[in-house]
Amino acid sequence: MIASRFLPRQHLQTLFDQLDALGYRCIGPQVRDGAIVYDRLGDLTALPIGIGAHQTPGRYRLEHQDHQRCFAWANGPQALKPLLFAPHETLWRTERDDAGRLAFTRELQPAQRQAVIGVRACDLAALALQDAHFADARADPSYSRRRHDLLLVGVECGQPADTCFCASTGEGPAISTGTDLTLTELDAGFLVRAGTEVGSALCDALPLRAPSDGELAQAEAEIEQARLSQHRSLPGRNLRESLFANLDHPRWDEVATRCLACGNCVAVCPTCFCSTEREQPSIDGSGSTRVRLWDSCFSAEHSYVHGRLLRPDTRTRYRQWLTHKLGGWHDQYGRSGCVGCGRCIAWCPVGIDLTAEANAICSDASESAQEAP
Amino acid sequence: MTSPPKSPLQPVDSLDRRPRLAVHKLSSCDGCQLALLNAGASLLRLAERFDIVHFAEAGIIDVDAEADIALVEGSVSTAEEAERIQTIRARSRWLMPIGACATAGGPQALKNLANAEAWIASSYPEPQHIDARPTADAVAAHVHVELELPGCPVSTPQVLAALASLLAGATPLAEQDKICLDCKRRGQVCVLVTQDAPCLGPITVTGCGALCPSLGRACYGCYGPAENPEVATLAQRFAELGLDAEAVKRRFLFQQSGAAPFQQLLREWHPKPRAGSATASVDQGSSMTSEDRDHSMISASGEDEDD
Amino acid sequence: MSTAAAMGPPWMGPPWEAEVLARDQETRGLCTLHLRLTDANARAAYRFLPGQFNMLYVPAVGGVPISIASDPAQPQRLAHTISAVGRVTRVLATLGTGDRIGLRGPYGRGWPLEKAEGQDLVVVTGGLGCAPVVAAIDYALARRTDFGQLVILQGVKHAADMFWRARYDAWAELPNTEVRLAADQPDHHWQDHVGLVTDLLDEVPLRPQASIALICGPEPMMLAAAKRLVALGISDDRIWLSLERGFQCGVGHCGHCQLGPYFLCRDGPVFPWSEISWLVGRKGF
Numbered sequence: 001m002i003a004s005r006f007l008p009r010q011h012l013q014t015l016f017d018q019l020d021a022l023g024y025r026c027i028g029p030q031v032r033d034g035a036i037v038y039d040r041l042g043d044l045t046a047l048p049i050g051i052g053a054h055q056t057p058g059r060y061r062l063e064h065q066d067h068q069r070c071f072a073w074a075n076g077p078q079a080l081k082p083l084l085f086a087p088h089e090t091l092w093r094t095e096r097d098d099a100g101r102l103a104f105t106r107e108l109q110p111a112q113r114q115a116v117i118g119v120r121a122c123d124l125a126a127l128a129l130q131d132a133h134f135a136d137a138r139a140d141p142s143y144s145r146r147r148h149d150l151l152l153v154g155v156e157c158g159q160p161a162d163t164c165f166c167a168s169t170g171e172g173p174a175i176s177t178g179t180d181l182t183l184t185e186l187d188a189g190f191l192v193r194a195g196t197e198v199g200s201a202l203c204d205a206l207p208l209r210a211p212s213d214g215e216l217a218q219a220e221a222e223i224e225q226a227r228l229s230q231h232r233s234l235p236g237r238n239l240r241e242s243l244f245a246n247l248d249h250p251r252w253d254e255v256a257t258r259c260l261a262c263g264n265c266v267a268v269c270p271t272c273f274c275s276t277e278r279e280q281p282s283i284d285g286s287g288s289t290r291v292r293l294w295d296s297c298f299s300a301e302h303s304y305v306h307g308r309l310l311r312p313d314t315r316t317r318y319r320q321w322l323t324h325k326l327g328g329w330h331d332q333y334g335r336s337g338c339v340g341c342g343r344c345i346a347w348c349p350v351g352i353d354l355t356a357e358a359n360a361i362c363s364d365a366s367e368s369a370q371e372a373p
Numbered sequence: 374m375t376s377p378p379k380s381p382l383q384p385v386d387s388l389d390r391r392p393r394l395a396v397h398k399l400s401s402c403d404g405c406q407l408a409l410l411n412a413g414a415s416l417l418r419l420a421e422r423f424d425i426v427h428f429a430e431a432g433i434i435d436v437d438a439e440a441d442i443a444l445v446e447g448s449v450s451t452a453e454e455a456e457r458i459q460t461i462r463a464r465s466r467w468l469m470p471i472g473a474c475a476t477a478g479g480p481q482a483l484k485n486l487a488n489a490e491a492w493i494a495s496s497y498p499e500p501q502h503i504d505a506r507p508t509a510d511a512v513a514a515h516v517h518v519e520l521e522l523p524g525c526p527v528s529t530p531q532v533l534a535a536l537a538s539l540l541a542g543a544t545p546l547a548e549q550d551k552i553c554l555d556c557k558r559r560g561q562v563c564v565l566v567t568q569d570a571p572c573l574g575p576i577t578v579t580g581c582g583a584l585c586p587s588l589g590r591a592c593y594g595c596y597g598p599a600e601n602p603e604v605a606t607l608a609q610r611f612a613e614l615g616l617d618a619e620a621v622k623r624r625f626l627f628q629q630s631g632a633a634p635f636q637q638l639l640r641e642w643h644p645k646p647r648a649g650s651a652t653a654s655v656d657q658g659s660s661m662t663s664e665d666r667d668h669s670m671i672s673a674s675g676e677d678e679d680d
Numbered sequence: 681m682s683t684a685a686a687m688g689p690p691w692m693g694p695p696w697e698a699e700v701l702a703r704d705q706e707t708r709g710l711c712t713l714h715l716r717l718t719d720a721n722a723r724a725a726y727r728f729l730p731g732q733f734n735m736l737y738v739p740a741v742g743g744v745p746i747s748i749a750s751d752p753a754q755p756q757r758l759a760h761t762i763s764a765v766g767r768v769t770r771v772l773a774t775l776g777t778g779d780r781i782g783l784r785g786p787y788g789r790g791w792p793l794e795k796a797e798g799q800d801l802v803v804v805t806g807g808l809g810c811a812p813v814v815a816a817i818d819y820a821l822a823r824r825t826d827f828g829q830l831v832i833l834q835g836v837k838h839a840a841d842m843f844w845r846a847r848y849d850a851w852a853e854l855p856n857t858e859v860r861l862a863a864d865q866p867d868h869h870w871q872d873h874v875g876l877v878t879d880l881l882d883e884v885p886l887r888p889q890a891s892i893a894l895i896c897g898p899e900p901m902m903l904a905a906a907k908r909l910v911a912l913g914i915s916d917d918r919i920w921l922s923l924e925r926g927f928q929c930g931v932g933h934c935g936h937c938q939l940g941p942y943f944l945c946r947d948g949p950v951f952p953w954s955e956i957s958w959l960v961g962r963k964g965f
Contacts, residue, residue, distance in 0.1 A: 263553055277743065
C-alpha cells in the first residue's frame with residue numbers, strides 16, 4: 001500500500017492552486033438548490049463546509065453540522081456521469097445546398113482539462129463501467145476526449161447515507177483504485193496518497209508532512225465505521241440467474257403499483273448509459289442538427305419497434321431496468337451494473353428501494369449468490 | 374403491421390406554392406399565439422416558408438381561409454366556436470390544436486366539473502346574454518385532429534419543430550418524455566425529494582424544459598399527462614407527504630383538468646392507508662428536525678404556492 | 681473528399697451522403713431504394729456481410745435501421761427495402777432518383793455463412809423478413825458449389841404482399857434448389873401454399889444433420905419456425921434468426937436494443953437459436 005502523507009486543512013487551497021496552475025478547470029461539490037452538486041469550483045470556500053446530507057428513500061435533506069469538514073456527506077444526485085456522458089450532445093449538423101447535396105459536420109468540443117475533486121469510491125466504480133461502455137472498440141469520441149482530459153481527486157467516504165450500500169457491492173467506502181490522488185478527510189486535514197504519476201507530481205508540490213499514528217488510526221476507524229454503518233445490501237454480487245429465473249415473480253406486479261415510471265432512478269444512476277437521438281430541424285429548411293439526449297428504459301420510445309411498444313407498462317419497464325442492471329450487465333461487462341451508491345433509492349420520488357426489490361425477487365438466491373466473487 | 378401514420382403534407386414540394394398556414398383562436402388568452410409571435414427571427418423565416426393566411430395576433434385576418442396547416446388555440450366553449458371548428462376542419466388539411474385550452478379545455482374546463490349554468494346564473498344578473506356551452510372542450514372532442522401540442526402556453530420550439538418536420542414531409546415527432554427526464558438532463562435538483570414539493574413532473578409530458586422545477590417550484594402539470602402516467606401512484610405519494618385528499622386532487626385541477634387520466638383520478642382516487650408501501654418506511658417524523666428547518670437557507674426557495 | 685470521409689468510418693456519425701440511384705415499388709406499402717455513397721473513397725472502402733444493416737438518415741426527420749438487401753459482391757450499390765410504417769420510413773418511401781440521404785454502417789453480426797459451407801441452407805422468411813436474407817442467398821449462389829441443397833421458404837400474410845416473385849421463380853429453376861411460397865390470405869391468382877410458411881417445413885426434404893437454417897420475419901413467426909425446425913431434428917445451434925429492435929447508434933451504446941445479455945445491434949442482429957431462445961417471444965423483452 002502506498003504510504004499516506006498528511007495535508008493540513010489550511011493548505012487545501014494549495015491543491016486548488018496547483019490544479020489551476022496546471023490548466024485544469026476544477027469541478028467539485030457545492031451546495032445548490034438543497035443538494036450537493038458537482039460544478040465549477042472557484043475556490044475552497046465554495047465547498048460544502050460543515051454540511052451533511054441526510055438521505056432516506058425518496059428524501060434528501062442538507063444539514064448544518066458543527067464541524068469544518070468539506071466532505072462529510074455521502075453524495076448528491078450526480079457526480080461524474082454528466083461530466084463525461086453529456087445529457088445533451090450534438091452529434092452532427094447537416095447542411096443541404098440548393099441542389100439537394102448534403103454536407104455533414106461534427107464539431108467536437110475543444111479539449112478542456114478538468115479536475116474533479118471529491119469523487120467517491122462508488123462513482124469511481126461507475127466510471128470504470130462507463131469507460132467499458134463508451135470507450136470500447138468503437139469509442140464514443142466526445143466521451144473519450146473528455147475522459148482523456150480528466151484528473152480525479154477521490155475522497156474516501158466517512159459518512160455514508162442511510163441509502164448507501166457500497167460495502168455490499170464491494171466498491172467502498174474506501175478507495176482502492178482509479179484516482180490520481182486520494183484523500184481521507186480528518187478534522188485537522190487530509191491523508192493524501194497518489195495513484196498516478198500525475199498525482200505524485202501534485203503531491204510533490206503540496207506542503208505535506210508525515211501523518212501521526214493517531215491520524216492513521218483515526219482514518220482507518222472512520223472508514224471502518226462507515227462500512228459497518230451501512231444496513232442495506234443486495235442478496236448477492238451476481239443475481240443474473242436468479243433474476244432471469246424470476247421474470248414472472250409477483251413482485252414485478254407489486255412494484256409496478258408503486259413505481260411512477262418517471263426514470264429518475266436511471267437519470268441519477270452513475271452507470272446507466274441509455275441515450276436517444278433527436279432531430280432539430282432549422283425552420284428555414286437549410287439543415288438540421290442531430291443531438292443525443294439521456295434516455296431511460298422507462299420511456300416509451302425506448303422500446304418502440306415498428307409502431308408498437310415492447311414494454312407498454314410500468315411492470316415491464318421496471319423489470320427491464322432491474323434485470324439489466326443486476327443481470328445482463330454480468331454478461332456485458334463482467335459485473336453488476338450497481339455500485340451501491342443508493343441514488344436510485346434517495347432520488348426515487350416514491351422511495352422505491354432497489355435492494356428491497358432485489359431481495360424480494362431473488363430471495364431464493366441469497367445462499368448461492370454469497371459464493372459469487 | 375400497424376397502419377401507416379396519416380400522411381403529413383407530403384405534396385408540399387409539389388404544391389407549386391408555399392404551403393398555407395393559419396393560426397386560429399377559440400376561447401383562450403392568446404398566450405399560445407403570443408408564443409409563436411415571440412419566436413423572433415424564426416418567425417421571419419417561418420413567414421418566408423409559409424403563406425400565413427390567418428394569424429390575428431400578427432394582424433393577418435382571414436378567418437375563412439383555406440389552409441394546409443391550421444394551428445388552433447383555445448377551447449370550444451361557445452355554440453359559435455362549435456360551428457367554427459367544423460368549418461376550420463373542413464378548410465384545413467393538417468389540424469394541430471396548440472396549448473392546454475385546445476388540447477384539454479384549459480383552465481376554463483374546470484366548469485365542466487360544476488353546474489355551469491347555475492354558476493353563470495349566480496354571477497350575472499341577466500345570464501341569458503351569456504353565450505356559453507355547458508362545457509369547455511378540447512378541439513379533438515369536436516373534430517378529428519392530426520397532432521396535439523400541449524402546454525400553457527405551448528412551447529415555441531415545439532411548434533417550430535413540428536412545422537419544420539411537416540415541411541420536410543414527416544409527421545412531427547410527438548414528445549413523450551416526462552418532465553423528470555428533462556429535469557435531470559438539465560442538471561436540476563428534484564424539488565419533490567429535497568422539499569417534499571408536490572411536483573407533477575413524474576407524470577407530466579415535457580415541452581416546457583422543466584421550467585418550474587428550474588425555479589425551485591413544483592410542476593403543476595400544464596403540459597398534461599405523459600404516456601403511461603402513473604397518476605394514482607403520484608397522488609398517493611402526495612397524500613403521504615401530508616396533503617389531504619382534497620389538496621391532492623386540487624393538484625390536478627389546473628390547466629389540464631380535462632385530460633382523461635386526471636379526470637379518472639378525480640372520479641376514482643382515494644388515499645390508501647400508508648402501511649405496506651415502501652414509502653411508508655420513510656421516517657419523516659424523526660427526520661424533520663430543527664436542522665431541516667434551519668437548512669432552508671441553503672435549500673431552494675421555499676414553499677410551493679402555485680394556487 | 682467530403683467532410684464525412686475525412687472523419688473516418690462513420691460509426692458514431694456523421695453519416696456518409698448516399699444518393700438514390702433507383703427506386704422500385706415492390707408492393708403497395710413496400711419499396712426498395714438502391715443507394716450509392718457519393719464519396720468515391722467511402723464507396724471504394726465500403727464492404728458488408730449478408731445480414732448486416734445500415735442506419736439511413738433523413739435530415740430534418742430522423743434515422744432508421746434498414747437491412748441491406750443486395751448482393752455483397754456489389755457493395756457500391758446498396759439495396760434497402762423499406763416498409764412505410766413509421767415517420768421516417770414514410771419519408772424514405774417518397775424518395776426518388778437523385779435524392780440524397782445519410783448512411784452509416786454496416787452494423788452488426790451477419791449470417792454465419794462461413795460456418796454454413798458444405799451444408800444445406802434452409803431459408804425461412806416471413807413478409808419483409810426476406811430482405812435481410814436475400815444478401816445471403818446471393819452470397820450462396822455466387823459460391824453454389826460450397827453449399828448443398830438450398831431451400832427457400834417465404835410466407836406472406838396476404839397474396840398481395842408477395843414481392844420479388846421473379847427472383848423466387850428464377851431461384852426455383854436452379855438445380856438442387858427448393859423454393860416454396862405461402863400466403864395466409866390468398867387471392868384468386870395464388871397458386872402456391874395457402875397457410876403459414878412454417879407449414880412448408882413439413883413439405884420439403886430436410887437433412888437435419890447437414891442443414892443451417894436462416895430465419896427472419898415477425899417474432900411469432902420466427903418462434904414458430906425455430907420450434908418446428910428443432911422438432912424436425914435440427915439442433916439449436918444450427919438455427920439462426922435475425923432480430924430487430926429500435927436500433928439508433930448501431931454500436932451498442934444507446935441501449936435501445938438491450939436484450940438479456942446482448943446488445944442486438946452489436947452482438948446480433950443475427951443469433952443462433954441456442955443463445956436467444958430463452959428470450960424470444962417473452963413479453964416485455
